[in-house]
Each structure stands twice: as structure tokens, then as C-alpha cells.
Amino acid sequence: MQPLIIDLSGKKVVIAGGGRIAARKASVIQHEKPDITFIAPEFSEEVLELSLENGYTLIQRKADPADFEQAMLVILATNDRSANAALASSLPPNQLVCVVDESGLGNVTFPATVRRGHLQVAVTSNGSSPKLTRKLKRELDEQFDASWEPYTAFLASCRTLIKDLPISFDEKQEQLWELLEDRYRTDTQAQITKLKQLELYRADP
Numbered sequence: 238m239q240p241l242i243i244d245l246s247g248k249k250v251v252i253a254g255g256g257r258i259a260a261r262k263a264s265v266i267q268h269e270k271p272d273i274t275f276i277a278p279e280f281s282e283e284v285l286e287l288s289l290e291n292g293y294t295l296i297q298r299k300a301d302p303a304d305f306e307q308a309m310l311v312i313l314a315t316n317d318r319s320a321n322a323a324l325a326s327s328l329p330p331n332q333l334v335c336v337v338d339e340s341g342l343g344n345v346t347f348p349a350t351v352r353r354g355h356l357q358v359a360v361t362s363n364g365s366s367p368k369l370t371r372k373l374k375r376e377l378d379e380q381f382d383a384s385w386e387p388y389t390a391f392l393a394s395c396r397t398l399i400k401d402l403p404i405s406f407d408e409k410q411e412q413l414w415e416l417l418e419d420r421y422r423t424d425t426q427a428q429i430t431k432l433k434q435l436e437l438y439r440a441d442p
């Protein structure tokens with residue numbers, strides 16, 4: 238399995254099922270602002286709340302293969318294993334499909350992710366142990382403290398400035414490597430000074 242980073246903003250995501258797991262998958266991707274439709278005979282409080290908050294569509298009945306035609310991502314999250322399997326086998330091979338009770342029937346699974354600004358660390362056990370994945374996520378959550386959020390913004394700003402400087406390729410690489418020194422992450426003043434220095438140099442090389 239190959240990890241890919243996917244842009245779901247404005248994309249159609251159709252979820253069969255309206256229970257705990259349907260809600261969890263939706264809440265994981267909600268930051269990306271996808272256009273989600275839930276299809277299920279019954280919806281949990283969590284799904285109703287998420288939908289009200291984000292304007293998601295709810296269709297109250299059993300899911301049907303035709304429901305997924307326009308979806309970029311399909312999440313099969315009913316508690317009926319045979320319904321999930323039948324829906325999975327009805328889908329074309331070029332659609333992204335997550336089957337929450339039998340990952341081998343689909344072609345994508347969700348990793349656990351820790352987000353700090355522009356940085357995202359994702360963990361997967363390729364379905365072998367979601368518990369291990371969750372444990373490692375908690376460890377990473379502690380390892381990457383809040384300083385990483387402004388630091389990744391600082392790195393992005395510096396990179397934009399450095400790319401435009403009238404210096405050689407090797408000098409740019411040297412500048413970019415220097416930003417990885419830990420003092421830039423832990424010391425806000427060092428970040429401010431560095432940014433000012435780069436801006437001055439850009440204005441007057």
C-alpha cells in the first residue's frame with residue numbers, strides 16, 4: 238500500500254452508514270471541507286450534528302450502488318458486512334473506496350494522523366493493528382509539541398523568500414538546511430531575526 242496525500246476540498250464523498258464509524262471518518266476529513274452525503278436508514282446524534290454544522294446531505298434509506306456514481310471517495314461503513322461487501326463489488330475500479338470492516342475489499346484505508354501546522358505525520362499498520370496505530374499516534378502527539386505549528390509556517394515563509402534570492406542553487410540549499418537547526422523551532426526571536434534578514438537581503442542583495 239502506498240501513502241498519498243489527497244486534496245478532498247469540495248470533492249464529493251459518499252458514506253454508506255450513519256453510525257459511530259461513519260461519524261468518525263467524516264470528522265477526520267471535515268477539515269478538508271469535502272461535500273459529504275450520508276446514506277443510511279438511521280443516523281446517530283454525532284452524524285446529525287456534523288451534518289447540521291457543515292451542511293452535509295442525509296439520505297434516509299439503505300444505500301444503493303447508484304448512490305456512489307459521482308463520488309471521488311466512497312466510505313462503506315454500515316454494520317451489515319454483506320451490504321458493505323455487495324456495495325464494494327458493484328463499484329468501478331477507478332473510484333477510491335474504504336471498506337471499514339474488510340479493508341481488502343476496498344483500495345484505501347485511513348491512517349492515524351497528527352497535525353501541526355503544515356506538518357502531518359501519518360501512521361498505518363496496513364490494517365494489521367489499528368490499536369498499534371492509535372498507540373503510536375499518541376506517542377507522536379507528545380513528541381511533536383505546539384512549537385511545530387509556528388515553526389512549519391516559518392519554514393514555508395523562509396522557503397518562499399530563499400527561492401527568490403539572487404544566489405546560487407548550492408547557497409539556497411545551504412540556507413534551507415540551516416533552518417532545520419533546532420534553535421529556530423524553539424526560539425521565536427531567532428525566527429523573527431532570520432525572516433527580517435532574508436527580507437532585507439531580498440530588498441538589497
Ligand SMILES: C[C@@]1(CC(=O)O)c2cc3[nH]c(cc4nc(cc5[nH]c(cc(n2)[C@H]1CCC(=O)O)[C@@](C)(CC(=O)O)[C@@H]5CCC(=O)O)C(CC(=O)O)=C4CCC(=O)O)c(CCC(=O)O)c3CC(=O)O
Nearest residue numbers: 337338340346347348349361362363364366367368370371
Ligand atoms: C483497515 C482500517 C480501515 C479504515 O477504517 O480506514 C481499519 C479497520 C478496522 N478497525 C477496527 C477496529 C478499530 N479501529 C480503531 C481505530 C482506528 N482505526 C483506524 C483505521 C483503520 N481501521 C484502517 C487501518 C488502520 C491501520 O492501518 O492501522 C484509525 C487509525 C483511523 C480512523 O479511523 O480515522 C483509527 C485510530 C485513529 C485515532 O485514534 O486517531 C479502534 C479503536 C477505537 O475505535 O477506539 C478499533 C477498535 C479496537 C480494535 O479492534 O483494535 C476493525 C475491527 C472492527 C470490528 O470489530 O469488526 C477494523 C476492520 C478490520 O479489522 O479489517
Ligand SMILES: NC(=O)C1=CN([C@@H]2O[C@H](COP(=O)(O)OP(=O)(O)OC[C@H]3O[C@@H](n4cnc5c(N)ncnc54)[C@H](O)[C@@H]3O)[C@@H](O)[C@H]2O)C=CC1
Nearest residue numbers: 254255256257258277278279299300315316317320337338
Ligand atoms: N474501521 C474502523 O476503524 C472500525 C470499523 N468497525 C466496523 O464498522 C462497522 C460500523 O460500526 P458502527 O458505526 O459502530 O455501527 P453502528 O451500529 O453505530 O452504525 C451502523 C450504521 O449502518 C447503517 N446501515 C445498516 N445497513 C445499511 C445499509 N444497507 N445501507 C446503509 N446504511 C446501513 C445503520 O442505519 C447505521 O446508521 C462495524 O460493523 C464494525 O465492523 C468498528 C470499529 C472500528
